[in-house]
Every structure is written in C-alpha cells, then in structure tokens.
Amino acid sequence: MCSMCFKPLEWKRLRCQFLRKLKDVTAKFISRTPSLAPPLLRMHFHDCFVRGCDGSVLLNSTSKNQAEKAAIPNQFLIGYQVIDAVKSAVEKICPGVVSCADIVALVARDAITLIKGPSWQVELGRRDGTVSIASEALNKLPSPFMNITQLKASFQSVGLSVKDLAVLSGGHTIGISHCIGVNPRLFNFTGKGDTDPSLDPKYLAKLRRTCKPGECTTILPMDSSPKKFDIDYYTTVSNRRRLFQSDAALLDDTETKTYIQQHLSHAGSMRFFDDFGVSMVNMGRIGVLTGKNGEIRKQCAFVN
Structure with a gap:
C-alpha cells in the first residue's frame, strides 16, 4: 500500500478508517443477503x-x-455491487490508495467472517491489472469436471500445494451451484449415456429427479447446510455425496484423502478454520502486482 503518501501516524489512522468502513459496508450487504x-x-x-x-x-x-466476466x-x-459500494466508500477516505484487488480480498474475508466462518489476516499492497481476457479465465480456472491429476496441476501452476487444494476445496461447504455443473455425471459421464459410478446411488437418484438432461439453471445447494461454514463438506465428500467431480476427486489422492479423513468429526472444525485462513493467505499472494506495475x-470495472 502506498503509505509513503502519508505520514506514519496519519496513514495508521486512515488505514483503520478505511478497514472499518469496508467492513461496515460489507456487513450491510451480508446482513440483508447472507x-x-x-x-x-x-x-x-476466480480473480x-x-x-x-x-x-x-x-x-x-x-x-x-471480451473480459473475464464473459x-x-x-x-x-x-x-459486484458490493465491491463497487466498498470502493466508493473507501475512495472518500483515501482516494487513489486502495486497489480493487485488495478490496476483493478484504471483502471475501469479511463476508466469510460475518457468516461465522474463519478469519485471516489479509496482506495489503496489491495493485490492479489492466488486462482481462475471457479465454484466459476459461483455460485457467479449475473446472468442476477435473480429475485429481488436473486439479493438482492447476493448483501447482499458481504456486499452491496439494494441501491448499484440499483446504480451499472446503470452501464448497457454502453456497449454491446449478445443474450445469453436475449434469455430465448424471447422464453422460464417459460419453456413453452413463452415470458417474463414484456417486452415492441415493444421492444420484435425487439429483436426477432435480436436474433433467440438458437443463442448466436449476439451483442446487452445495451441501446439506449451504448457509453454514463448517466441515460438513468433508463428510459429504467421504460419503460420495458431492455435486462436483472435482470434489469427489479428492478421494483419489493419498494426501487429499488423508486430509478429508482427519476432518470427519466436529473436533476437526477449528483446525480446518485455521488451515483455511493459511491457504487463503497463500492464494492471496498469487501473481500480485506491486511497485510501478499495474x-x-x-x-x-474500468481501467483508468
């Protein structure tokens, strides 16, 4: 962060102000729409x-x-409206100082903390890029259809470990998806009109009742408690009741499978929270622009 623009005491005061304002604005959105x-x-x-x-x-x-959004x-x-509202509020306190990249990182942390999930120290000082290309997002983002070899390669390509893969996948304990992310497993897993044999049969039958062939937009919960950040994710992976092939794939590697098995009881929840914070810090360091870059x-939403 450009603390050189301010005297040390003034910067400390401004930093406290913008962090408090950022959390307040985020909290207003999350309180209305968790x-x-x-x-x-x-x-x-995804960023x-x-x-x-x-x-x-x-x-x-x-x-x-066509930018990454497309x-x-x-x-x-x-x-995106949360990011824009926070940016507008922060600009009034210290204009031209806090990057959108830092705001994305801080809002993600605060939003998860506000729903009683883990917290972590967000490192600051990122600068914003000026290039965004849709094809790069399509090629570089891990897919819900990836196998374990592909997932490990994807994470390794950005400097993240196999443990980071196991931990960050746990973020799928909250939220929703759509039938588009699971349909191939239900109706055409190997291109022969078959189903994914790794799916629990009862869960498979339930999904097939909800998602029809070719249907994309029906909403599906990520797990049995999609509003609660907890370790149920690992239980459902172990029970073969996950939506994504990429989640099921964690059972196909010794290290990721061992991590899952260590979190099959409530006793593992605090360790998972701690691990999640560490992996989020690791992720937040990927390809950061600093100095005169960016x-x-x-x-x-716009370059300067």
Whole structure:
C-alpha cells in the first residue's frame, strides 16, 4: 500500500478508517443477503487464478475485448455491487490508495467472517491489472469436471500445494451451484449415456429427479447446510455425496484423502478454520502486482 503518501501516524489512522468502513459496508450487504458471502469468496478465488490477484475479474468487456466476466465459469458470479459500494466508500477516505484487488480480498474475508466462518489476516499492497481476457479465465480456472491429476496441476501452476487444494476445496461447504455443473455425471459421464459410478446411488437418484438432461439453471445447494461454514463438506465428500467431480476427486489422492479423513468429526472444525485462513493467505499472494506495475483503479470495472 502506498503509505509513503502519508505520514506514519496519519496513514495508521486512515488505514483503520478505511478497514472499518469496508467492513461496515460489507456487513450491510451480508446482513440483508447472507447468500452473497459464497460468491464473494468465489470472486476472490476466480480473480487470483487468472493473472494473479489483480482485480482483473472485475473489469467490464469492451467493444474490442471480451473480459473475464464473459467467460462461462464467471457468468454465475454475483456481488459486484458490493465491491463497487466498498470502493466508493473507501475512495472518500483515501482516494487513489486502495486497489480493487485488495478490496476483493478484504471483502471475501469479511463476508466469510460475518457468516461465522474463519478469519485471516489479509496482506495489503496489491495493485490492479489492466488486462482481462475471457479465454484466459476459461483455460485457467479449475473446472468442476477435473480429475485429481488436473486439479493438482492447476493448483501447482499458481504456486499452491496439494494441501491448499484440499483446504480451499472446503470452501464448497457454502453456497449454491446449478445443474450445469453436475449434469455430465448424471447422464453422460464417459460419453456413453452413463452415470458417474463414484456417486452415492441415493444421492444420484435425487439429483436426477432435480436436474433433467440438458437443463442448466436449476439451483442446487452445495451441501446439506449451504448457509453454514463448517466441515460438513468433508463428510459429504467421504460419503460420495458431492455435486462436483472435482470434489469427489479428492478421494483419489493419498494426501487429499488423508486430509478429508482427519476432518470427519466436529473436533476437526477449528483446525480446518485455521488451515483455511493459511491457504487463503497463500492464494492471496498469487501473481500480485506491486511497485510501478499495474495501477490503482478509480472504478473497479474500468481501467483508468
């Protein structure tokens, strides 16, 4: 962060002010619509995996370029109004100082904390990128259809470990998805009109009643308590009752499977919360722009 623009005591005061204002604005949205917390977490994840944590996921498309927002994995992202409201409020306190990339990271943390999930220390000082390309989002974001080999390669490509994969996948304990993310497992898993044999048969039957072949938009809860940040995710993975193939794939690797087995009781919840915070800090360091690289956007949806 450009603390050189201010005297040390003044910067400390301004920093406290903007952090408090950011949390207050975020809290107003989450108190009215708690369901915004999962997509705000997802927005941070989708931002960091493409060009690093540079706010590129926030940029609008132009007549000459389709931005990341237009990519299929991002078309269900919501919560941009929260980022814009926070940016507007923070600009009134310290204009031209706090990047949109930092705001995405801070809002994700505060939103999860406000629904009684884990908290973590967000490192600040990111600058905003000026490039956003839809095809890069399509190619670089981990897919719900990936197997364990593909998932490990995807995380390794951005400097994250296999443990980070097991931990951050636990973010799927909250929120919703749509039939588009699970339909291949239900009706055409290997291209022969079959189903994914790794799915629990009762859960498979339930999903097939909800999602019809070719249907994309019906909403599905991510697990049995989609509003609560807890360790039920690991229980449902173990019981083969997850929506995504990428979640089920965690049972196909010794390290990720061991992590899951360690969190099958309530006693593992605090360890998971601690681990989640560490992995979120790791993720927040991906491809960060600092110094003279990038810019501090005046509006998050547009380059300066």
